[in-house]
Amino acid sequence: MAEQQPIYIVRIFSLTKRVISINQILLKNDHRPIFSKTQKAAGKVPPLLRALRK
Known part of the structure; x- marks a missing residue:
């Protein structure tokens, strides 16, 4: 478990x-x-982006 944690932290950081x-x-x-362009490109707005937009 201790060996996997740093990789997990790095992934969250990136x-x-x-x-x-x-x-x-x-x-x-x-x-x-720009958001509508991103929405068209992604096809769907990621929940994180939707939360950041508010």
Whole structure:
């Protein structure tokens, strides 16, 4: 269990970094049009992004 934990933490960290960078892009530009583009590309809005948008 102790050997798997660091990998798990790194995975969460990389995910968090990705979410933060997406959030910065959304804040930097007019986030509504970009969000609709992302929605079209993904086909569905990820729950995390939906939570960050509010």
